[in-house]
Amino acid sequence: MKVTLTAAKKAKPDFSKLGFGKYFTDHMLVMDYKDGAWQEPEIIPYDAFEMPPSTCVLHYGQGIFEGLKAYKNKEGQITLFRPYDNFKRMNNSARRLCMPELDGDLVVECLKELLRIDAEWIPTEPGTSLYIRPTMIAMDAFLGVHPAHSYRFFIILSPVGSYYANGLKPTKIMVEEELVRAPIGGTGEAKCMGNYACSLLAGARANQKGYDQVLWLDSNEHKYVEEVGSMNMFFVIDGVVKTPALVGSILPGITRDSVIEVCKKDGIPVEECRISLDEVMAANNEGRLNEAFGSGTAAVISPVGILYAHGKDMVINNNEMGKITSYLYDKITGIQYGRLPDEFGWIVKV
Numbered sequence: 623m624k625v626t627l628t629a630a631k632k633a634k635p636d637f638s639k640l641g642f643g644k645y646f647t648d649h650m651l652v653m654d655y656k657d658g659a660w661q662e663p664e665i666i667p668y669d670a671f672e673m674p675p676s677t678c679v680l681h682y683g684q685g686i687f688e689g690l691k692a693y694k695n696k697e698g699q700i701t702l703f704r705p706y707d708n709f710k711r712m713n714n715s716a717r718r719l720c721m722p723e724l725d726g727d728l729v730v731e732c733l734k735e736l737l738r739i740d741a742e743w744i745p746t747e748p749g750t751s752l753y754i755r756p757t758m759i760a761m762d763a764f765l766g767v768h769p770a771h772s773y774r775f776f777i778i779l780s781p782v783g784s785y786y787a788n789g790l791k792p793t794k795i796m797v798e799e800e801l802v803r804a805p806i807g808g809t810g811e812a813k814c815m816g817n818y819a820c821s822l823l824a825g826a827r828a829n830q831k832g833y834d835q836v837l838w839l840d841s842n843e844h845k846y847v848e849e850v851g852s853m854n855m856f857f858v859i860d861g862v863v864k865t866p867a868l869v870g871s872i873l874p875g876i877t878r879d880s881v882i883e884v885c886k887k888d889g890i891p892v893e894e895c896r897i898s899l900d901e902v903m904a905a906n907n908e909g910r911l912n913e914a915f916g917s918g919t920a921a922v923i924s925p926v927g928i929l930y931a932h933g934k935d936m937v938i939n940n941n942e943m944g945k946i947t948s949y950l951y952d953k954i955t956g957i958q959y960g961r962l963p964d965e966f967g968w969i970v971k972v
């Protein structure tokens with residue numbers, strides 16, 4: 623791998639006021655695909671890409687990405703959480719979008735080198751981390767709908783603050799009963815750019831009404847719960863942790879899988895199944911909906927306190943974080959930050 627270091631390191635932001643996705647480190651990884659093969663990966667200073675206006679990703683959206691985090695533990699050791707699973711998912715997305723697959727082992731090695739070079743950008747304040755954004759875009763300059771022949775894979779890094787800077791406040795979620803995110807047979811289970819573009823209108827409407835995110839329903843009957851804007855969804859009903867089964871329209875979240883694995887190992891009943899909105903509402907009316915939470919890389923576990931559906935707000939667990947939600951949050955973040963032993967083999971040392 624070729625490495626070109628920056629001649630002028632940027633000033634670091636105040637690590638106690640990072641927010642999310644606002645700052646980028648000094649370097650990035652770039653690897654181009656041409657003539658049917660991936661070329662040598664390179665680490666270069668973080669800078670703009672130059673591309674002709676006809677570059678096809680700008681028109682037809684042939685682009686995929688991932689999101690994962692690096693942490694620095696008490697001993698100063700840099701670690702990654704389940705990175706091979708991210709590149710496995712990226713290859714699934716690549717196949718769905720007619721893009722070339724990556725060598726996951728090689729990419730993780732390149733990522734480790736990038737992290738060593740930009741190590742001083744990994745914040746250590748409680749709850750902070752370095753967000754990693756691997757992306758692949760189609761680079762041919764043409765107009766016409768067909769798969770490109772040339773691609774660019776890149777990884778950029780962004781130090782991010784604690785998602786819970788203002789305390790662990792349950793979120794307000796609005797069920798979207800009109801628009802849909804992904805049909806069966808569509809690209810819902812791929813992490814492709816278009817999925818996010820098509821979610822913006824519903825998200826903006828929900829924000830205007832004072833809700834944090836949207837909960838999508840299935841596209842056929844608008845009846846079954848799928849997932850939240852950038853999180854998978856869990857309901858604890860009669861003490862059983864339930865999450866929508868991966869039917870093809872839902873992103874297979876790595877945090878979702880981690881929640882299921884922790885539940886199985888720690889004896890918490892867990893089920894992947896079809897869950898109707900009516901069932902959730904009935905359970906809440908009958909006092910059987912104990913807790914609700916979302917799971918995703920950014921927030922890890924996010925309690926849901928209010929769910930708006932059928933024209934009214936439904937309050938869940940007194941708008942407080944429940945016991946199981948809190949247990950899962952402590953356990954998964956404990957493993958990520960090295961406070962708890964890694965019983966699952968999820969941590970990769972850099």
Ligand SMILES: Cc1ncc(COP(=O)(O)O)c(C=O)c1O
Nearest residue numbers: 852853854873875876877918919
């Ligand atoms: C649509 C969507 N669902 C779920 C998730 C959660 O996935 P993960 O736990 O892998 O971050 C994300 C975030 O990546 C997402 O964008």
